[in-house]
Amino acid sequence: MLAEIGLQQIIIVLVYLLVVIYLGILGYTRTKSASDYLVAGRQIHPFVMALSYGATFISTSAIVGFGGVAGLFGMSVLWLTFLNIFVGIFIAFVFFAPRARRMGHGLDAHTFPEFLARRFQSRFIQVFSGIIIFLFIPLYAAAVLIGGSVFVASQFEIPYTVALLVFSIIIAAYVIIGGLKGVMYSDALQGSIMFVGMLLLLIFTYVKIGGLTEAHEKLTSLAPLVPGKLQAIGHRGWTAMPDFGWGDTKYNLWWIVISTITLGVGIGVLAQPQLVVRFMTVKSRRELNRAVIVGGIFILIMTGVAFTVGALANAYFAENGPALSGRVVKVIDAEKNLAVLQIMKSGEAGTWEDVPEKMAPVKLFGDPIGRTEAGGQTAEIRQGRSIAIVYAGGSADEIIPMYIKDAMPNWFGLLFLLTLLSAAMSTLSSQFHTVGTSIGRDVYEQVTGQHGASTNITRIGIVIGIIYAVVISYYARESTFIARATAIFFGLCASAFLPAFIGALYFRRMTRAAAIWSMLIGFVVTTFWLVFVKAAEAQTIGLVQKVTGGKTSILSGKPNWDVVDPILIALPISIVTAIVVSFFTKPPSKEHLDACFQGA
Amino acid sequence: MLGIEDKGVLLVYLLCIGSSALCVLYGIIARNRGDEPIKPEDVKWVTEEEKADKEL
Incomplete structure (x- = not known):
């Protein structure tokens, strides 16, 4: 939140703004007349x-x-x-x-x-x-x-x-x-x-x-x-x-x-x-x-x-994106470890629950981190990383x-x-x-x-x-x-x-x-x-x-x-x-x- | 080439660099061409531009 913004960052932004405004004022005061401007125009690189x-x-x-x-x-x-x-x-x-x-x-x-x-x-x-x-x-x-x-x-x-x-x-x-x-x-x-x-x-x-x-x-x-x-x-x-x-x-x-x-x-x-x-x-x-x-x-x-x-x-x-966890609902390319995950979250009791309407295409990595029951069948909980638009929330x-x-x-x-x-x-x-x-x-x-x-x-x-x-x-x-x-x-x-x-x-x-x-x-x-x-x-x-x-x-x-x-x-x-x-x-x-x- | 198989994307990747190079080349060749003397209308234009800026 706002309080976490460092003083250092605020100071740098303020210094930057002051420099920009100073340059603006400098340019304005140095241009005294139209002819000056044109002469200066020769010097403007x-x-x-x-x-x-x-x-x-x-x-x-x-x-x-x-x-x-x-x-x-x-x-x-x-x-x-x-x-x-x-x-x-x-x-x-x-x-x-x-x-x-x-x-x-x-x-x-x-x-x-x-x-x-x-x-x-x-x-x-x-x-x-x-x-x-x-x-x-x-x-x-x-x-x-x-x-x-x-x-x-x-x-x-x-x-x-x-x-x-x-x-x-x-x-x-x-x-x-x-x-x-x-x-x-x-x-x-x-x-x-x-x-x-x-x-x-x-x-x-x-x-x-x-x-x-x-x-x-x-x-x-x-x-x-x-x-x-x-x-x-x-x-x-x-x-x-x-x-x-x-x-x-x-x-x-x-x-x-x-x-x-x-x-x-x-x-x-x-x-x-x-x-x-x-x-x-x-x-x-x-x-x-x-x-x-x-x-x-x-x-x-x-x-x-x-x-x-x-x-x-x-x-x-x-x-390198944050790991997403869930069950594989579709294998896209088994050789390349590409799949679609139904994103899941771990409940308080250690059980895994679907995050409603949240699926993501991912590149799987690592071993299964758990198991879940879905539709009467046991499924592995896998981890994967996805593409930019998924992390950007759509x-x-x-x-x-x-x-x-x-x-x-x-x-x-x-x-x-x-x-x-x-x-x-x-x-x-x-x-x-x-x-x-x-x-x-x-x-x-x-x-x-x-x-x-x-x-x-x-x-x-x-x-x-x-x-x-x-x-x-x-x-x-x-x-x-x-x-x-x-x-x-x-x-x-x-x-x-x-x-x-x-x-x-x-x-x-x-x-x-x-x-x-x-x-x-x-x-x-x-x-x-x-x-x-x-x-x-x-x-x-x-x-x-x-x-x-x-x-x-x-x-x-x-x-x-x-x-x-x-x-x-x-x-x-x-x-x-x-x-x-x-x-x-x-x-x-x-x-x-x-x-x-x-x-x- | 460059890890891009699609010809359309590879072409545009190279065109971006090529058009940038064209700008550099043109600028170097024409860097001393086109100097113009200051005319009365230039002075008039700048004067009015300055006046409007100062009023604002």
């Missing part, structure tokens, strides 16, 4: 910029949430890491960032909605985008908050609600005191801590399980322990891709991993409002080119490690925290806490800043026409955003909520904003009407798909069950439609809409386009 971008990009959602998903589904989730690096860093920095920066400065745009609105000369675009961002970023922020809170709860053995409260207070204080915009140097410090923490986690994990090749081999050998429910949807082991095909529920997992996890999040990063604005803060294309080096390595060490370690946690627990979000607590030394738990605090603070400060400006600058100023008078509204927006995110974090406690909430936000950004953003940067012929219609269609199709088709979300929302009398999707019974992510439907429709409408509507004036593309 691309290393610092890239770490700052990476720390904003990667959050506890990626490390805890998606790491946990890898613990459940396996290393196939690494396809997301590949897109994180190739799309989120290489494509973003080399192709999108230089144009976004030049065009953003030319249009004097300071928010993502403002950028699109000025490029397409549409106030509607700014207000509409601002509202979407204001409504949906808190969902992503909640995923980040939950990621941090489940770790704090696990590490200090305190209730989740207490951990959420403490974590939220720390984050809110940081955001309000001065880390709002994520000052480059404090972000960079946070990025460095994240880098060291994750690198050590990777090394420890491989060493603990016996080395790189051996660890993978051990994980491969556990494939028969995949729970029946996951096998039924195509899980073939933690080092294998799920079964691929169409028209049968046994292909569901492939579509979940590839459409929702990989494409939904991997592509959506290109149209993340809080990241696009970061491109505008660098001095020139040269800094972006240099930042690619650090960015590429940083993301590999973040999500690459989280997903690999998440999957390898199964190999660790199967060898919640994928708990796998990484459980693994750190069980497998790593205590001091590493503290370092990892700082790693997660860093990951959460750098991302959340940027998210809440974006929430505030979306409602202040993008909605309020545009609707009232009072330009430059939205500071108070922005502040109120930030406070509402924080409260909204904390409330979601309090209620949303389903197994893979972190990954799902993140995927919803990233997918929505891709479908609603990406065609307009790419059109803004690369296609002079794209018209205002095309941008508006592509955004509207992208948003509407995504929402429709989430509410009525994609079973996991539709079931949570509940509307489709009322309309259809109990079904979880209007396409229930037509596999694999109900697991396909909206991005696969909404993004192509949004792209086609942008192209078709552009051909049938009046192009922007040459003067405006020349001004937009000047130097781009």
Whole structure:
């Protein structure tokens, strides 16, 4: 409980927070004027910029949430890491960032909605985008908050609600005191801590399980322990891709991993409002080119490690996890000692009793430790160790925290806490800043026409955003909520904003009407798909069950439609809409386009 | 190879490292390309950004 938290740990966290705030204040006071900033911009090392971008990009959602998903589904989730690096860093920095920066400065745009609105000369675009961002970023922020809170709860053995409260207070204080915009140097410090923490986690994990090749081999050998429910949807082991095909529920997992996890999040990063604005803060294309080096390595060490370690946690627990006792109800592989145990507990009188509805696939070890009578027959009590999701109590979000607590030394738990605090603070400060400006600058100023008078509204927006995110974090406690909430936000950004953003940067012929219609269609199709088709979300929302009398999707019974992510439907429709409408509507004036593309 | 039999997972394991290496290689080759002079719109952009930050 709380009393068990050492003074030493509290002091280290406090010192860390003070250093981060000090760096923020230092950066703020040293920047005296715009010209100073630009001169200083020459001196800001691309290393610092890239770490700052990476720390904003990667959050506890990626490390805890998606790491946990890898613990459940396996290393196939690494396809997301590949897109994180190739799309989120290489494509973003080399192709999108230089144009976004030049065009953003030319249009004097300071928010993502403002950028699109000025490029397409549409106030509607700014207000509409601002509202979407204001409504949906808190969902992503909640995923980040939950990621941090489940770790704090696990590490200090305190209730989740207490951990959420403490974590939220720390984050809110940081955001309000001065880390709002994520000052480059404090972000960079946070990025460095994240880098060291994750690198050590990777090394420890491989060493603990016996080395790189051996660890993978051990994980491969556990494939028969995949729970029946996951096998039924195509899980073939933690080092294998799920079964691929169409028209049968046994292909569901492939579509979940590839459409929702990989494409939904991997592509959506290109149209993340809080990241696009970061491109505008660098001095020139040269800094972006240099930042690619650090960015590429940083993301590999973040999500690459989280997903690999998440999957390898199964190999660790199967060898070193707490022993589970019970009677064998099914032999999976006698040679490898793999079986399904009905978990039992020893009563006061020395008798063994079933723990209701608790079975686990295990790797058996040792000799029988007792006997029990079951169904008129005598059965041996055996001991075994199971896979990560069993120890995490069925919640994928708990796998990484459980693994750190069980497998790593205590001091590493503290370092990892700082790693997660860093990951959460750098991302959340940027998210809440974006929430505030979306409602202040993008909605309020545009609707009232009072330009430059939205500071108070922005502040109120930030406070509402924080409260909204904390409330979601309090209620949303389903197994893979972190990954799902993140995927919803990233997918929505891709479908609603990406065609307009790419059109803004690369296609002079794209018209205002095309941008508006592509955004509207992208948003509407995504929402429709989430509410009525994609079973996991539709079931949570509940509307489709009322309309259809109990079904979880209007396409229930037509596999694999109900697991396909909206991005696969909404993004192509949004792209086609942008192209078709552009051909049938009046192009922007040459003067405006020349001004937009000047130097781009 | 590397203890991973499945070609899809082995491919992505290597692609992750490869794409990271691509970033490093590109960054080294292009490290001195793309320096740009400061333009009036850059100064204007930064000025307004700072003003909004200070007000907040």
